[in-house]
Amino acid sequence: MYGDAIMVCARISHWPGLCLLFVAGALAASAQQPLSFSDKLYPALQKAGCRMCHNPEGVASPTRLRFPEEGASTERVEAFGKSLAELVNRQNPDDSILLKKPTNRIKHSGGERIRKGGADEALLKEWIGYLATLSGPELEQALQYKQREAAGSGDAPQVVLRRLTHQQYNNTVRNLLGEPTDPANQFPPEDYVNGFKNQYQSQSLSPIQAEAYSLAAERVAANAFRRGDSRHLIPCAFGGASDAACRLKFIETFGRRAFRRPLEPGEVARYDALLKAEDDFLKGAQTVIEAILQSPSFLFWMEQTPNPKWKPYAAASRLAYFLWDTMPDEPLLDAASRGELNTPEDIERVARRMLDDPRAKQGLDDFVSQWLRFDRALTAARDHRFFPLFNHDVAAAMTEEARHFIGDLVWNDRSFMGAFTANYGFVNSNLAALYKVPTPAHEYDRVDFPAEQERSGLLGQALFLTLTSKLEDTAPTSRGLFVREQFLCQHVPPPPPGVDTNLPVLDQARPMTNRERLAVHTTDKTCAGCHHLIDPIGFGLEKFDAIGMYREKQKLLFYPEYHGAGAEKVKPKEILLEMDTTGQVAGIADSQFTNARQLGQLLARTPQCQECIVKQVFRYMTGRQDARADVPVIRRALEDFRASGFHYKELVVSLVKQWESKPAERSVNVAANHPSP
Amino acid sequence: MSQLITRRPRLSRRFFLKGLTLAQAPVIVGLPPLVSMFNSTGTAYAAEVNPAKKAVPFERRFVLWFNGNGIPERYWIPDQTGPDYDTTACLTPLARLRDQVHVLSGLDNSAVGNSAGDGHSTSMSALMTCTHYTGRSPGGPSVDQIVARKLAAETRFRSLQIGVSQESFGSAIHKNMSWAGPDRPLPPEEIPHRLFDRLFGAKDQGWVNRKRSILDAVYQDANLLRKGLPQEDAQRLDEHLSSIRDLERAITSLPPEYREVAKPDEDFDMKDWPRIAKIQSDLLAYALATRQTRVASYMLTKCQGLARFPWLGHDEARHHDYTHADGKAPGEDGPVGQRIMRDICRWHVEEFAYLVAKLKSIPEGDGTLLDHTCLVFVHEHAEANVHKNSGVIALVAGSKDRLAHGRHTRMMGTIGDLYRTLADGALDAGLGSEAFPTSSRRLTELLI
Secondary structure, eight states: OHHHHHHHHHHTTTOHHHHHHHHHHHHHHHTTOSSOIIIIIHHHHHHHTHHHHSSTTBTTTTSSOOOOOTTOOHHHHHHHHHHGGGGOOSSOGGGOHHHHTTTTSSOOTTOOOSOTTSHHHHHHHHHHHHHHTOOHHHHHHHHHHHHHHHHOOSOOOOOOEEEOOHHHHHHHHHHHHOOOSOGGGGSOOOOBBTTBSOOGGGOOOOHHHHHHHHHHHHHHHHHHTTTTTTTOOOOSOOOSTTOHHHHHHHHHHHHHHHHTSOOOHHHHHHHHHHHHTSSSHHHHHHHHHHHHTTSHHHHEEESSOSOGGGHHHHHHHHHIIIIISSOOOHHHHHHHHTTOSSSHHHHHHHHHHHHTSTHHHHHHHHHHHHHTTHHHHHTOOOOTTTOTTOOHHHHHHHHHHHHHHHHHHHHTTOOGGGGGTOOEEEEOHHHHHHHTOOOOSSTTEEEEOOGGGOOOGGGGSHHHHHHTOOSSSOOHHHHHHHIIIIISOOBOOOOOTTOOOOOOOOBTTBOOOHHHHTTHHHHSHHHHHHHHHHHHHHHTTTTBOTTSOBOSSEEEEEOSSOOGGGGGGSOOEEEEEOOOOOBOOTTSTTOOBSSHHHHHHHHHHOHHHHHHHHHHHHHHHHTSOOOGGGHHHHHHHHHHHHHTTSOHHHHHHHHHHHHHHSOTTSOOOBOOSSOOO | OHHHHHTSTTOOHHHHHTOBOTTOOBOBOOOSOOGGGBOTTSSEEOGGGSTTSSOEEOOOEEEEEEESSOBOHHHHSOSSOBTTOOOOGGGGGGGGGGGGEEEEEEEEOTTOTTOSSOHHHHHHHHHHHSSOBOSSSBSSOOHHHHHHHHHOTTBSSSOEEEEOOOOSOOBHHHHOSEEEETTEEEOOBOOHHHHHHHHHOOOOHHHHHHHHHHHHHHHHHHHHHHTTOBHHHHHHHHHHHHHHHHHHHHHHSOOOOOTTOOOOOSSSOTTOHHHHHHHHHHHHHHHHHTTSOSEEEEESSOTTOOOOBGGGTBOSSOHHHHHTOOSSSOBTTBOHHHHHHHHHHHHHHHHHHHHHHHHHHSEETTEEGGGGEEEEEEESOSBTTTTOOSSEEEEEEEOTTTBOOSEEEEEEEEHHHHHHIIIIIISOOOOOGGGOTTOOSOOGGGBO
16 A cells, blocks of 8 residues: 555655655545545535635734635645644643634634534534544654645746736836827726736736727827937838838837847738838838737737747846836847846846846836825825815825835835834925924935834834725724735735624714724624734724824814705814724734834734735736745745845845746646637 | 718618628628618618518617615615605606616625625625626626627627726726626726727728738737747737727727717816716717617726715715715714715716616617617615625616516515526527526516
């Protein structure tokens, strides 16, 4: 039997994990496994919703229990089931944490997920009983599951084509053609997926988008030669369209820049035919540009390519669109053609040079604007009766501050974790009024925050505090969620459908702080499991109101009666309430805090937060969610990031080096060479 | 109308039948039908203009209309069922069209299930597609696309997506109601003059020829690039190719001349939603009348939308804020948010009524365009502030030879049942229950 297992191992040697499973499976059969974990208990645990929190991205990810992702193979599920032996008390199975937590016999953040005395508990008990009887070697094997998981395995989704984002389109036509009009601003707006606008899953091409590309191409091409060849796009002295030498030179030069690689002979011929169909050279050139701007070779940049000849050019595109958010320039394409982008050392050298280029600011800004969801601040609404200081310009200033702030950390080589701890901001007169600091000599100069406000990096800056608030007041839940999702990369499940998410109505007779109103979240069992993880983070930030102004007390305004449009003239009754700003980040040890400064320090030193920065940059860079196969890349980048004292540029260099050097030989499912009907 | 057409000498419907795409697929774009094209009773096209020499009935058309954020039930759902229901506050704009509309309540948006998203995304996914939300998108195509695949093979546009308010939280599920499939949203055209250009922008033959040769080159480029791509990328490129084909088809089938349609201004307040809604409805009606498409979706406000309503006197907050305006300033008859929601939902109905009336005003054969169009109006939730998914409402209008109108019915059935009943009962799409995962029966109460 053991021999059989080894034979299987040899055949599937590219995945040693599987080999162990076969062995374990064989032995387990002899120890008489009482029930099939994957058929019986696992579905029950799924139904109980354990994975909502206990997954690699979940709020319970720091605990010892992490479910495999949905759709995991039966082998992995079985191995996971055995690995639960770690949570079993072999001497006294009924005292196992694996039983006591989900039944809430000991305090479980997720509440009672499995009913005491129910059928599911019986299944669980049966399984625990079995796990308690595993022999020494069996146990050892079962526990290896975790190491295998941590090593990462499987294939990362392989993305070859990345569509230009709207911002990249604008930047590219500006650099390619000197087109200043930002034509992509007229396209159907992009959607946020996985927290970013550049994720490949959101880059499907609807007919209306194809039309928008077509229309933009027509306009941009018409602009190109409006005043003759004033933008110097034709690299030779041209006469009529019959000038074959100049035609080819133009097509090859322009085409190489537009497609970010040399053109194939067939492509040159195709565009040449378009050009010479016109009598006038520039008219023909205009048609060529219009066609090229609609070609998928322009609209999609290559992250990878099945064509070996194009590999160095794919490297150039990767670097340029990640680091600069625009097309590779001439020197970069030249470097590709000279074979200077082939090794990780090459990439590192070029990437460092590119990070010193002013265009790198454009690249960083694009990442920051999405990671910190500038759009949510820019579309925020506030009740003017409560927040007369707030308007769109102020919201725009908040985003500008974040841009300056992160830019200062990155380009002046400060620790990026200062994003959570810095006691200064970058303000204009609007923000100076909001923070109650003197207006600096120049717009967006650095100013120190008043010490007593305990502002701390992004957590104390108006952008985050505003985009997570509501019309009339702060939303501690929203702030907690943003910290979990953007800064800790932990996904919190949304409320189940049909739940009344309204809070108790406020009235003058019974005024309540936000904390008191949100208490329903923790008294109601359905809500408590998740809100316990979210709300307390926001409670600790309650000293900042819904536009980020400092407050000692929570102010409630009661208008005597609703008066429709003229309501602002009515004088409200004002009630001031003391606030308890004790907060906590459940799941992180010793995480009690009472102000933004303490939370900032906590996040900055928390490994999940440091790793989350790496993951966010990774997701933005690759245009996709990180997968299990990416674990080693992320771990390595985190080590480099940490070793550098959290210098963002070092993180970026580490990631691009690994991005470039990952084995391209991975088997891909190659599509047939003909288009579908 | 016949006068209008006689200004186009020698251009017959057959002329448009001859418009061919590069792929050699015939394209039909209609003129407003000539009286002479109809048979003697005006109920169908006459045999002589039909290639098969057989009288065919008018095309049946479908409009799916969506409104975001849900309703205040107390101001919307009539207390009585049957023909003698009392018009509620939200339904007042339909008073003059009462016998053209069937008011439905009690539908179950049953595909919400335990899917991975908040109340709004899961509800939207279920409402449009009868599938679970995947965390990024619905799990399948939306009902308008399911119907379009059956009905619209030969029209200039397979389907149209039209929108009005653009304000939302920004996720794909918020912004789009039409989906070609998972991760494939079909964004609505929200800018009136752009919609006009798509539908009625006249171009000369030189322009068309030039575009064709350009698209031909683009098409060949795509084929080159496709070689050796992994499956997922190849699929995305195929979408690109099919979008190019759609574009080619739209370009090479010349837009019909339809002089009643004036190009909308480009320089008015682009957040004047009531005005934009009416222009979009006009353009949609003309697009249907000229047979440019048979299927359309109309997104008045977004899922969990954030529109503002200054013309209703409610401009302090945004649409979604009002659904959870939990009574900080109690009014006389219930929370203020509820009354504001009443006004907003009444406006939703008002714009829907405008489109219904518009379709009714366009003669077609011996009836009107409304008679040959099936419209369904759905809302993201039942009671808005609790994200309620059971007991949702709908309005059904048009297709008067098939559908019963002039009453309020409390349905025992699902959203899937509703779509299936309309698709097969009013549109003859022949889809059956497989197309609608949550359907178990036909809602015979809807049919005559």
